[in-house]
Structure formats: C-alpha cells, structure tokens
Amino acid sequence: MEQDTTKLYTFLIYSENVPGLLSQITAVFTRRQVNIESLNVCASSTPGAHKYTVTANCDERMARILTAQIEKRIEVLQAHYYTDDQLFINETALFKLSTPVMLKNPDVGRLIRFHNARIIEVNSTYAVVEITGITNDILSLFDALKSMDCVLQFVRSGRICITKSRVEHLDEYLAVREAKRNALLKN
Amino acid sequence: MEKITGAEALMRALEHEGVDVLFGYPGGSIMPTYDALYDHKKTLNHILVRHEQGAVHAAQGYARVSGKVGCAIVTSGPGATNTVTGIADAMIDSTPMVVICGQVGVAMLGTDAFQEVDVVGITSPISKWSYQIRRAEDVAWAVSRAFYIAKSGRPGPVVLDFAKNAQTGMVNYEPADVDFIRSYDPEPDVNMADIERAAKLINASVKPFVLVGQGVELGNAQEELKTLLEKADIPCGTTFLGLSAIASDHRLNMGILGMHGNLGPNVMTNQCDLLIAIGMRFDDRVTGNLATYAKQAKIIHFDIDPAEFNKNVSVDLTVLGNCKTTLAAVTKLVDTAKHTAWIEGFKPYAEKEYNKVIDRALHPTEGPLLMGEVIRKVSEAANNEGILVTDVGQNQLMACRYFKFTKHRSVVTSGGLGTMGYGLPAAIGATFGAPDRTVCLFVGDGGLQMTIQELGTIMEQGAPVKIILLNNNYLGNVRQWQEMFFAHRYSFTPMLNPDYELIAKGYGIPAKTVIERQDLDAAIAEMLATPGPYLLQCAIKEEDNVLPMTPPGANIDEMLLEIK
Numbered sequence: 189m190e191q192d193t194t195k196l197y198t199f200l201i202y203s204e205n206v207p208g209l210l211s212q213i214t215a216v217f218t219r220r221q222v223n224i225e226s227l228n229v230c231a232s233s234t235p236g237a238h239k240y241t242v243t244a245n246c247d248e249r250m251a252r253i254l255t256a257q258i259e260k261r262i263e264v265l266q267a268h269y270y271t272d273d274q275l276f277i278n279e280t281a282l283f284k285l286s287t288p289v290m291l292k293n294p295d296v297g298r299l300i301r302f303h304n305a306r307i308i309e310v311n312s313t314y315a316v317v318e319i320t321g322i323t324n325d326i327l328s329l330f331d332a333l334k335s336m337d338c339v340l341q342f343v344r345s346g347r348i349c350i351t352k353s354r355v356e357h358l359d360e361y362l363a364v365r366e367a368k369r370n371a372l373l374k375n
Numbered sequence: 376m377e378k379i380t381g382a383e384a385l386m387r388a389l390e391h392e393g394v395d396v397l398f399g400y401p402g403g404s405i406m407p408t409y410d411a412l413y414d415h416k417k418t419l420n421h422i423l424v425r426h427e428q429g430a431v432h433a434a435q436g437y438a439r440v441s442g443k444v445g446c447a448i449v450t451s452g453p454g455a456t457n458t459v460t461g462i463a464d465a466m467i468d469s470t471p472m473v474v475i476c477g478q479v480g481v482a483m484l485g486t487d488a489f490q491e492v493d494v495v496g497i498t499s500p501i502s503k504w505s506y507q508i509r510r511a512e513d514v515a516w517a518v519s520r521a522f523y524i525a526k527s528g529r530p531g532p533v534v535l536d537f538a539k540n541a542q543t544g545m546v547n548y549e550p551a552d553v554d555f556i557r558s559y560d561p562e563p564d565v566n567m568a569d570i571e572r573a574a575k576l577i578n579a580s581v582k583p584f585v586l587v588g589q590g591v592e593l594g595n596a597q598e599e600l601k602t603l604l605e606k607a608d609i610p611c612g613t614t615f616l617g618l619s620a621i622a623s624d625h626r627l628n629m630g631i632l633g634m635h636g637n638l639g640p641n642v643m644t645n646q647c648d649l650l651i652a653i654g655m656r657f658d659d660r661v662t663g664n665l666a667t668y669a670k671q672a673k674i675i676h677f678d679i680d681p682a683e684f685n686k687n688v689s690v691d692l693t694v695l696g697n698c699k700t701t702l703a704a705v706t707k708l709v710d711t712a713k714h715t716a717w718i719e720g721f722k723p724y725a726e727k728e729y730n731k732v733i734d735r736a737l738h739p740t741e742g743p744l745l746m747g748e749v750i751r752k753v754s755e756a757a758n759n760e761g762i763l764v765t766d767v768g769q770n771q772l773m774a775c776r777y778f779k780f781t782k783h784r785s786v787v788t789s790g791g792l793g794t795m796g797y798g799l800p801a802a803i804g805a806t807f808g809a810p811d812r813t814v815c816l817f818v819g820d821g822g823l824q825m826t827i828q829e830l831g832t833i834m835e836q837g838a839p840v841k842i843i844l845l846n847n848n849y850l851g852n853v854r855q856w857q858e859m860f861f862a863h864r865y866s867f868t869p870m871l872n873p874d875y876e877l878i879a880k881g882y883g884i885p886a887k888t889v890i891e892r893q894d895l896d897a898a899i900a901e902m903l904a905t906p907g908p909y910l911l912q913c914a915i916k917e918e919d920n921v922l923p924m925t926p927p928g929a930n931i932d933e934m935l936l937e938i939k
Contacts, residue, residue, distance in 0.1 A: 204558050208495060215500050249685075256682035262504045262524060265558045365557050372555050 193247040196225065198275060198349060201240040201258055202232060202265040202358050209263055213240060216257045222246050226346035234358060237265060243347050266361050275349040281326045283317040283333060284341035290315060296336055303329045314340055323347070381511030382411035382542040385475070388518035390418055391550040394446050396437060396807045397421045398430040398800075402450025403490055405477030407542035422807065422836060425828035427454050429800035431461025432826070435470045436804025439787045440762055440812070442595070444525045445470070445804065450477040452490030455536075456497065460794055462532045463501040467791030468616060469593060471530035473521045474498075480540040481509050494536040503531030511544030519551040528561025529680040530593055563681075565696045565704060572692050573651075573675050574708030580649035580673075582717045583609045584640075586632060586661075589616035589790075590654015590678060596699035597621065597783045600653065603706040608714045610721060612640030614655050615775045619785035623759070629721050633661040634925045635772040638934050639724035641925065644669050645932040646720075653677045654698050657687040658791065663931035677701050731936040732922050737777065743916040744892060746773040746845050753815055753843055754778045756899045761813040762787065762805050764840075766798030766822030769851035772921045774817040784809075796825025802840040803832055813903065815841045820872050821850045827878070833908045834882040841902055842879075842910040847917045848872055855920045859938060879910040886910040 203209050210229060217224050225243040232239035246254070251269040258267040287310065290296045300307065305319035319326055326344055333339050379387075385408055389397070397419055401409040412421055424430045427449045434445030445465075449458055455476040465472045479488045498505045504524045508517045521533040577583060591600050597620050604611055604627045612632040613620060621628050630637030632644070641663075644650065650672045655661070662668045665688065674690040676683070677698050684693040694701050736747030750773055754761065759779040764787040765771040771788055780786070787805050789797040802816035823844055833840055854868040879886035885905055889898045889912070902909040923934040 208499065211496070212499050219500070253682075253686055256684070256686070260680070260682045262556065262559050362557070365560070368560075369555050369557070 194245050195271065196243055196245050197251045197269045197271065198277075198347065199240070199242040199244070199251070199255065199258070199267060199269050200349075200351070201242065201267045202234070202237050203240065204263040204265065205231070205236055205238050206263050209238075209261065210240070212261050213242070213258055213264075216254055217242070217244060220250065220254065222250060222254065228346035228348050232358070234362065237358065241346065241348055266358055268357060270351065274352055276352060277322055277347055277349040278320060279323055279326055279345050279347055280318065280320050281330070281342065281344040283319075283330070283339060285315045285317060285333065285338045286340055287312055287315055289336065289338035293336055293338070296333065296338055299329065299332050299336075305329060376547045378545040379548050380407065380411065380542065381508070381514045381544050381546060382407040384511060384514040384546055384548045385518065385537070385542070386411050386415045386419065387548055388515050388550065389446065390415070392444070392518065392522045394444075395420055397446050397448050398424055398433040398437070398804065399448035400424055400427050400430055400450070400454060402454045402477060404451035404479055404539050405448065405454070405537070405542075407539065408448065408475070408477065408537065420807075421448075422803070422832065424800065425831045426826065427457035428460055428796065429803070429826055429829045429832060431458045431465070431472065431474060432794075432797050432800035433804030433807075433832075434472050434474070435461060435465050435468075435797075436764060436787045436801030437808035438471050438804075439801075439808070440784050440805045441808035442784060443471075443808070444522055445472040446475070447472065448475045450490065451479060451494070452492050454490075455492055455494045459497060459501070460792070462498055462534065464789055464792040464794045464797065465532035466501050466503065468789065469530050469589060470532065471525040472532040473525050473535065474532060475535045475537055477542075478507065478536045478538045481538050482540070484538070494534065498534045502534050505534040505536070507536040507538065508541045509538050511541050511546035514541065514546065515548060515551040516553065519553040520556070523553045523556070524559070528559075561679075562697060563679075563695050565700055566694075567704070569692065569694045570701065570704045571708060573694050573705050576649055576673055576675060576692060577607055577609075577651070577705070577709045578712075581714065582647045583607065583649040583651060583714065584643055584647035585609050585611035586650065586652040586655050587611050587613040587617040587620050588653060588655025589614065589620070590698055591617055591620040592784055594654065594679065594697045594699045596654075596697070596702050599699055599702040599706065601625070603702050603709065606706055606711055607709045608712050608718070609651070610643070610714070610718050612636065612644070614658070614661055614790070615788055616786060616790045617655065618775060619780040619783050622781050623779040627718070630725070631775060633658070633931070634663065634927070635776065635921050635923070637725070638728040638923055638936070639721040641934055642724050642932045643721060645671065645930070647672050650674045651677070652690075653702065654679070656683050659687070662688065663925045663929055667930040728923060728936065739892070744889065744895065744913050745919060746770065746915050747777045749843065749845065749895065749913050749915065750774050750777040750817060751779075752895060753841075753899055756903055757813045757815060761785070761815045762809055764788070764798055764802040764805055764814060764816040766816075766818040767793045767795045768819050768822060769847075769855065769919070769921050770817045770819040770822070770845045772852070773845075776921075778815075795822040798822055799826045799829045799840070799842070800832070802842070803829060803836070803838045806838045806840055813841065814839065815843060817843050817845060819851055820844065820846045820848065820870060820875075823875070830879065830882040830884060834884060837907045839906065840908050842908065844875055844910060844912040845915050846872065846875070846912055847915050847919065849917060851919070852921070854918070858918070858920070859926070875910065875912050884908045884910055886912065888912040888914065890914045
C-alpha cells in the first residue's frame with residue numbers, strides 16, 4: 189500500500205487589498221481537490237497588504253504547487269507553506285453552556301479551570317466560556333463538555349499564526365520590489 | 376481640460392496602447408462604446424464577427440502571428456459568456472489578449488438585470504487578470520494595466536468588464552502607462568548561478584536533447600535558441616506550439632514531440648542523458664506516462680513562469696527568466712561541441728517512420744486523397760513560407776506533422792484546450808496580424824461547422840484565408856480513438872455533410888472540390904493564385920488514421936507505427 193504522505197500545511201498568503209481575491213485563492217485549492225480546513229483573512233502589519241491563513245491537508249508536492257499557483261495571481265504578493273513546527277499557532281473558541289447543568293454538575297466548572305478557559309458571561313440561562321490554544325486543547329475541552337451534556341453552542345476560529353523564522357519574507361520582497369520600481373522611475 | 380465619456384476614454388486608451396484592429400460584436404450594454412467607436416473608425420479597425428466566440432479566436436490568431444496583444448470587444452451577458460472558450464484557450468496557450476465586455480450599470484449589478492452575468496467571477500479562474508471598470512475615471516489606468524499584464528511575462532488573456540455607467544460617465548482623460556505592479560514580477564532577474572549550473576550540465580552531457588516550446592516564440596528567442604543549438608551541437612524536438620521557432624529543415628530539428636509527433640524525438644527523450652526544456656510545460660500529450668518519462672536523464676527547465684517548475688515533471692535544475700536572456704547567457708558559457716554520433720542515432724528512427732508512415736502519407740499512388748499529401752502540397756506551393764492555422768482533430772495533427780516552416784510565428788493552433796471551431800476565426804485574425812503572408816487553414820468537416828458563420832466575416836472583409844477543408848464525413852479523431860480503443864463502435868462520429876462548395880458560394884467565396892489525386896496540384900495552384908479567400912474542399916479517405924501514435928497514458932517511446 190502507498191504510504192500516506194499528507195499532512196496539515198499552513199499557507200500564509202499576502203496580497204494587495206483588492207476585492208475578489210479570496211475566491212481566486214480558494215479556487216486554486218478546489219481545482220486541485222484539496223479541502224480547506226480553516227481560513228482566516230485580515231489586514232497584515234504591512235499597510236495595504238492582506239494576510240490569508242489557510243490550512244489544508246495535502247502532500248508537500250501539492251503544497252508547493254498550490255503555493256506557486258496562488259502566487260501567480262496578479263495581486264498576490266507572496267505565498268509560502270509551513271508545517272506546524274515552523275509556526276507559533278493559536279486558535280480561539282467560544283462555548284455557550286447551560287447554566288442549570290453547570291450548577292447541577294460541579295465537574296463542569298472544574299473542567300473549565302483545568303483547561304485555563306475563561307468565563308466571560310453568566311446569567312441564569314447560559315454561560316459563555318472562552319478558550320485560546322491549539323486545536324487539540326480546544327477539542328479536548330469540547331469533547332469533555334459535550335459528554336456532560338451542557339454545550340448549547342460551540343464555535344472555533346480558524347487558525348492564526350506567525351512564523352518562527354527570523355527573516356520577514358514579505359518585508360524583503362517589498363524592499364526588492366520598491367528598489368525595482370525606483371530603478372524603473374530613474375530610467 | 377475637456378471632459379469626455381468613459382467610452383471615448385476607452386477609445387483613446389486603446390489608441391494609446393497601439394491597438395489597430397478590434398474584433399467584436401455590439402449589443403445593449405456596450406452601445407455607448409460602439410457609439411464612441413464610430414468616431415474612431417480610421418484608427419481602430421473594427422472587424423464585425425458573426426458570433427462572439429469568433430471575436431476572441433480572431434484576436435488570438437492576430438496575436439499569435441503579430442506578437443501584439445489581440446483585442447476583442449463584446450456586450451454583456453451572452454456576449455461575454457460566448458467569449459469564455461476563447462479566454463480559456465488563450466490562457467492555456469499563453470496568448471496575449473484583452474477582452475472588453477459590456478456590463479450593466481453599477482446600480483443594476485447583482486439584481487439579475489437583463490443581460491447581467493458575473494463576468495469577473497466566471498473569467499477569473501481562466502484569465503490572467505479580470506477586472507470590472509466601475510467608474511469612467513478608472514478607464515485609462517485599467518486599460519493600460521490590462522495590456523501590460525496581457526503582454527508581459529508569460530502572456531495571457533485579460534478581461535475588462537466595463538460597466539455601462541463607466542462608459543457614459545464623464546472624465547478628464549489622461550493616458551496612463553502602467554509598467555510596474557508591486558505584486559507582479561513579469562521579468563524576474565536572471566540568477567547567474569543557475570545559468571552556470573546549466574552550462575556545466577550541458578558541457579558534461581554527451582547525449583543532450585532540447586525540447587522547444589512556444590516560450591521561444593513568445594520571448595522572441597528564436598535566434599538565441601538557434602545559436603545555442605548550433606554552438607553546443609544539440610538536437611531538438613518541438614511541441615506543436617513551438618513548431619516554427621526553428622526551421623523545419625534545420626539539421627538539428629529532429630521533429631515533433633508527443634503523442635502524434637515523430638518517432639525519433641520521442642524515443643530519444645527516453646535515451647538522452649540531459650533533457651533541456653525551453654518554454655514548454657510538459658503537457659500530458661507531450662510526455663505520455665510520467666512514471667517512465669526521461670527517468671534516465673538530468674532535466675533542466677527554462678521558463679518565465681515559476682509555477683511551471685516541477686508541476687508535472689520533477690527537474691534537476693530550473694532557470695527562471697525570459698529565455699531570450701537566459702539562453703543568450705547560457706550560450707556564452709557552453710563549450711563548442713560535436714555530438715555527431717548521438718545525432719546520427721536519430722536517423723534510424725526517422726527512416727523507420729518514413730518507411731512505415733510518412734512515405735505512405737505523402738506519396739500514395741491509389742485510393743482516395745490522404746490528408747498528409749494535401750497538406751504537404753499546400754505547404755510547398757506556398758514555398759513553405761505560409762502561416763499554418765488549424766482547427767482541432769486529425770486535421771490539426773496531420774497539418775502540424777506535414778506543414779513545413781521557414782519563418783517564425785507561423786503556427787496558429789489550439790494546443791492546450793483543443794478547441795474545435797477555433798480554426799476559421801483564428802485564420803481571419805491571422806490575416807489581419809500578418810497581412811503580407813499566406814494564411815492556410817486546415818479544418819475538418821466537424822470543426823468548420825462549429826464556427827462556420829464566420830464565412831460572413833470573411834466575405835465582408837475579403838479576408839484572404841485559404842481554407843482547406845479536409846472532409847472525411849467523420850469526426851475523424853474521435854472515430855480513430857473509437858477504432859483503436861472502443862472496438863470500432865463509431866458512436867455518433869459519422870456525419871452527414873452539407874454541400875460546402877454551395878455554402879462558400881453563398882458567401883461569395885470561390886470554392887472547389889477535389890476528389891481525384893490528379894486534380895490536386897492544379898486546384899492548389901488556383902487557390903493560391905486567386906486573390907482573397909478561397910475554399911478548397913478535399914474529399915479525403917474516410918477512415919484514415921493519424922500515425923504514429925502513443926496511446927494515452929503509454930510510455931512516450933512506445934509509439935505505434937501502425938494499427939494492427
């Protein structure tokens with residue numbers, strides 16, 4: 189049997205802030221039958237540049253092809269792919285829990301404290317609990333709470349992350365491009 | 376400053392880009408633009424096609440032979456969706472083209488208005504760039520950016536979705552000259568270390584082989600290629616789109632690569648010790664089974680598009696950049712060499728193919744006319760200086776095999792998408808892109824009928840397309856596959872044909888039908904001597920096959936020379 193070489197890759201993509209790019213980026217994954225696991229889009233620390241954080245399961249060859257095809261879109265500045273060990277990763281989740289169940293079962297409160305989750309709202313009907321962490325921490329809390337039959341709603345954010353690298357690829361790229369623009373202007 | 380409409384601004388922006396020919400079809404949402412065009416007829420030669428698909432293919436044909444950006448203009452909704460095939464075709468074949476589509480006004484967007492369709496959404500995945508112009512103020516910038524993107528780097532189609540309010544809105548027009556986009560680097564700097572590595576690999580090779588793709592023509596690097604090949608004495612094979620990048624009879628041109636190419640180049644792909652791919656993308660029709668493709672060789676890939684590297688074939692060295700620059704740089708570093716024995720090694724395969732396939736295709740003495748003999752005779756009658764335009768199918772494969780080339784930019788064929796119906800409008804475009812050259816279109820009875828309405832455009836323009844209709848009363852290539860791989864079950868490939876001579880005459884196009892071999896030479900001579908368009912129908916053998924052939928998915932060096 190062929191060895192399964194797929195793993196979860198995180199794609200960090202920087203683009204100009206123009207409408208319509210998200211669908212162009214997701215289309216690159218769809219066309220190659222790669223399912224997007226999570227997606228986060230926000231303004232980056234570089235003015236005018238948007239940051240897309242996409243996770244997907246694939247093999248490395250596919251990760252490379254996806255990155256190249258994404259970077260080929262005119263308004264994409266840069267695209268890179270990473271494995272988890274190259275990143276600082278975080279996710280946030282919110283739970284809406286039944287207050288009557290919580291009051292009846294003291295294990296619920298213990299569990300929340302054990303996972304370092306925060307209660308941010310309580311009333312007689314429900315409590316809202318927030319947790320920040322990696323996927324497994326969040327899912328293990330979810331599984332435990334679920335088994336106690338107190339979860340009314342649950343939502344987990346897409347992954348956000350920053351690279352462990354000491355080199356800022358985007359800044360370097362933009363500096364090179366700026367130099368090229370200046371050279372063109374001089375001519 | 377005088378204020379003008381966005382439509383008038385478009386006219387001036389097109390003139391500023393050096394556009395001289397537009398292929399198009401008017402309609403509701405593009406009417407303000409057509410109204411402005413009325414005052415620019417002297418500078419912008421608008422060719423009215425008979426269907427929007429014809430406009431985009433004509434723009435492609437124009438672009439291929441001229442090296443300039445082809446331009447098509449259509450209305451919204453169905454006008455725009457009719458261009459989709461041509462846009463996809465131009466994308467996969469790297470053809471520079473700008474398609475301007477009308478669009479409903481911004482206030483109507485998203486309301487399912489009459490003839491409204493999400494053009495940017497539809498065309499984004501199949502174009503290099505797709506942009507909606509929503510304000511007259513954006514016209515100059517968007518047009519300049521569109522042409523810059525279409526022609527720079529690896530060329531491709533760009534779509535401008537031109538909202539009606541932007542056409543009628545007033546603007547202080549100033550021409551724009553976009554030559555820099557921060558997020559887009561069409562001419563990456565050449566990495567000299569890669570050039571040195573490439574030269575080292577070439578100098579160490581005793582059996583080098585070059586694969587010539589269309590990138591050589593797109594980069595205008597034909598001379599640089601020839602210099603490299605001759606200095607290092609390296610034989611080459613070409614893709615269909617790279618056919619005219621090097622003269623057919625150059626001593627180092629070993630023929631065509633791929634499924635219906637020549638035996639020698641395909642066999643030697645799997646025997647060389649160094650494969651040097653230049654401006655090509657390792658299409659499956661070129662490589663056959665990837666698991667056995669050139670596994671014995673080191674591979675160098677020269678390309679301007681980094682996304683092509685290691686996409687289909689894993690290579691040992693990539694050389695990014697315009698091959699006009701990279702080939703010249705590597706040529707400086709390669710040793711003058713002689714690979715006589717290696718080059719001689721191609722000969723037995725060429726002889727075998729000649730004896731088993733080519734001789735029979737070109738010199739039959741009895742039976743119905745064959746495609747190969749018609750094509751070679753037309754090519755020679757045009758001094759091998761003609762432009763070859765093909766449709767798709769057997770006519771295309773045979774024409775690419777048997778037409779001969781002495782001039783660059785002489786092949787117009789739908790390589791990647793395989794668009795039937797491409798030929799006739801593309802040939803019209805070619806006559807405008809290269810008005811001094813003979814444009815020979817080879818088309819089958821299937822493909823001709825897909826865009827046959829463009830005979831009206833030919834009639835109106837007097838476009839001198841020499842149409843050679845290879846009529847076998849079949850959808851020939853599908854029939855061949857049915858014969859070979861589907862047990863002769865000819866499922867919907869035989870076709871009852873109309874009287875094409877009568878149709879051509881209805882459009883005022885001189886036409887003749889040749890059935891007997893003895894009449895062929897005179898008919899070709901008459902066609903070429905007749906000014907303007909001409910339709911020459913050749914009644915060719917009905918169940919003829921294109922050989923040799925590598926069956927789909929088979930090893931590229933295992934070509935069938937005959938069907939048993």
